[in-house]
Amino acid sequence: EAGVAQSPRYKIIEKRQSVAFWCNPISGHATLYWYQQILGQGPKLLIQFQNNGVVDDSQLPKDRFSAERLKGVDSTLKIQPAKLEDSAVYLCATSVRAPLTYGYTFGSGTRLTVV
Amino acid sequence: LAKTTQPISMDSYEGQEVNITCSHNNIATNDYITWYQQFPSQGPRFIIQGYKTKVTNEVASLFIPADRKSSTLSLPRVSLSDTAVYYCLVGVLSGGSYIPTFGRGTSLIVHP
Numbered sequence: 001e002a003g004v005a006q007s008p009r010y011k012i013i014e015k016r017q018s019v020a021f022w023c024n025p026i027s028g029h030a031t032l033y034w035y036q037q038i039l040g041q042g043p044k045l046l047i048q049f050q051n052n053g054v055v056d057d058s059q060l061p062k063d064r065f066s067a068e069r070l071k072g073v074d075s076t077l078k079i080q081p082a083k084l085e086d087s088a089v090y091l092c093a094t095s096v097r098a099p100l101t102y103g104y105t106f107g108s109g110t111r112l113t114v115v
Numbered sequence: 116l117a118k119t120t121q122p123i124s125m126d127s128y129e130g131q132e133v134n135i136t137c138s139h140n141n142i143a144t145n146d147y148i149t150w151y152q153q154f155p156s157q158g159p160r161f162i163i164q165g166y167k168t169k170v171t172n173e174v175a176s177l178f179i180p181a182d183r184k185s186s187t188l189s190l191p192r193v194s195l196s197d198t199a200v201y202y203c204l205v206g207v208l209s210g211g212s213y214i215p216t217f218g219r220g221t222s223l224i225v226h227p
Binding site for chain 1: 149151156157158159160161164202209210212214215216217218219220
């Protein structure tokens with residue numbers, strides 16, 4: 001079974017620039033999550049999709065972050081404009097099960113550095 | 116916002132059993148408790164999941180008391196390759212919804 005694919009692997013941008021991350025989930029996994037992991041901390045949920053609908057985005061900074069999941073498969077997370085504090089690893093995770101059972105499969109993440 | 120609490124770090128030696136406890140006082144009634152392992156430059160990897168009492172798989176055991184306000188991950192006979200950060204994950208009440216929330220993680224170092 002193929003894993004969760006994320007790209008790019010690394011990205012360096014200047015503050016106030018925009019950036020986008022892409023995630024391709026495991027086939028058949030209806031639930032998709034984006035997490036932000038700042039160095040030395042646990043992953044923090046940004047947004048959760050069930051198929052192509054948003055289940056929870058209460059922790060997504062909507063003034064600068066946006067996410068979509070086209071046709072319930074691939075997903076993109078965008079930051080515009082980026083701030084220094086957005087430097088982190090952005091992890092995509094998918095699950096075959098509905099919310100409240102959290103057996104996720106994570107991708108390797110995209111490491112973003114904002115300078 | 117209620118949080119999960121884990122020890123920041125633990126040290127052990129090869130062949131020993133390691134127990135890592137996570138406190139989650141406000142866990143949702145129908146929520147599972149899940150543990151993950153993370154190596155540097157990788158995403159977290161699922162280890163084990165449970166709802167109550169004890170769950171065992173080929174790599175770990177998970178002990179959950181009746182009140183479900185804590186859980187203990189048990190790693191039998193650890194090896195050097197078990198050096199990693201271990202996270203517990205539960206739903207934490209925030210703004211009327213239960214948000215899947217990771218703890219800050221426990222950095223386990225296994226010594227020869």
